Amino acid sequence: MAGRRLYDGAEHLRCTVRGVALTGRLFLFLEDDAPLQEGLEARIATAITPTLSAMGYELVRVMIQGKQTPTVQIMADRADGRAIGVGDCEAISHAAGAVLDVDDPFKGDWHLEVSSPGIDRPLTRTKDWERFTGHLAIAEMSVPFEGRRRFRGYILGVDEETVRLKLDDAGEIALPRIDMRRAKLVLTDELIAATAAEAKAQGGDEDPADDDAEPNTFAKRN
Numbered sequence: 001m002a003g004r005r006l007y008d009g010a011e012h013l014r015c016t017v018r019g020v021a022l023t024g025r026l027f028l029f030l031e032d033d034a035p036l037q038e039g040l041e042a043r044i045a046t047a048i049t050p051t052l053s054a055m056g057y058e059l060v061r062v063m064i065q066g067k068q069t070p071t072v073q074i075m076a077d078r079a080d081g082r083a084i085g086v087g088d089c090e091a092i093s094h095a096a097g098a099v100l101d102v103d104d105p106f107k108g109d110w111h112l113e114v115s116s117p118g119i120d121r122p123l124t125r126t127k128d129w130e131r132f133t134g135h136l137a138i139a140e141m142s143v144p145f146e147g148r149r150r151f152r153g154y155i156l157g158v159d160e161e162t163v164r165l166k167l168d169d170a171g172e173i174a175l176p177r178i179d180m181r182r183a184k185l186v187l188t189d190e191l192i193a194a195t196a197a198e199a200k201a202q203g204g205d206e207d208p209a210d211d212d213a214e215p216n217t218f219a220k221r222n
Contacts, residue, residue, distance in 0.1 A: 035061055035124035040105060044072060047103045048096045052076060057084075057092060060117050061124050071111040072100070075122070082202050084116035119195050120187040129158035135191050139163065142181040151175060152186070 037045045045062045052059055060075040076092055078084050093114040100112070123129055123137060133155045141149045151173060153165030162174040163183070185191060 035059060037062055040064060044100065044103075044105055047105075048074065048099050051095050051099050052092060053079075055091065055095060056080065057088070060128075061122055069109050069111065070106060071113055072105075073113045073115065075115050075117055077117060083199055089114040089116065119191060120185045123183040123185065126158055126160065129155055129163055132185055132191075133157065135194070136186040136188055137165065137183060138186055139165070139175055139183040140181045141175065141179050143179050145175060145179060146173070149181075 035045070041062045041064055044064075045059055048062075049059050056079045058077045058079050060077055061073075063073045063075075065071045065073060074092065074096055076084065076088075078088060093112060096114070097112050121128070123132070123139075135155055137153070137155050139151045141151075143149075145151075151165060151167060153167040153173070156164040156166050156172060158164065161178070162176055163180070164172060164174045166172050
């Protein structure tokens with residue numbers, strides 16, 4: 001039986017204006033500097049990326065949570081660099097939902113969520129690491145590297161194969177991206193200030209601290 005996307009009454013938008021999955025060795029590179037995804041997440045990312053790109057958005061991450069009634073979480077940026085808003089999330093949700101209704105990635109019921117990356121965003125692409133060079137980040141490895149899986153430090157640089165961090169505890173390290181399970185920024189005063197300055201320069205008037213507000217929810221029932 002074909003899967004169906006669940007709705008709750010009139011359409012509610014689960015649009016989090018806030019949220020690497022750099023997972024595994026069997027991954028799919030969707031396009032230049034696209035997030036690494038694998039399995040069903042890669043299939044969904046492949047399906048929705050052309051539509052999002054045509055609308056002026058960039059895919060940051062696809063993540064599937066839950067098994068009995070899975071939730072597809074889509075995280076996106078605006079390609080023009082401006083902050084993503086509720087209207088953007090709604091547009092993405094409708095467009096991506098239409099694509100996935102046709103692609104039919106699930107046998108049973110499922111939900112769809114759309115969000116912005118937020119201030120303490122996941123770091124999934126080379127451009128993310130480059131943009132936030134100098135800021136504090138946490139990286140978790142899928143396999144131990146030099147005897148540990150979790151690293152916290154300031155971003156020094158990045159290339160296609162490695163991320164360099166100045167560690168909190170000692171020295172510098174170059175982490176292999178292929179073995180990185182997930183990575184994200186750490187919320188600091190410096191990051192909040194930099195994000196606010198960036199938003200102001202773009203003419204935005206939203207307070208970055210509002211990114212952690214309670215998300216609105218978009219789910220559907222046929």
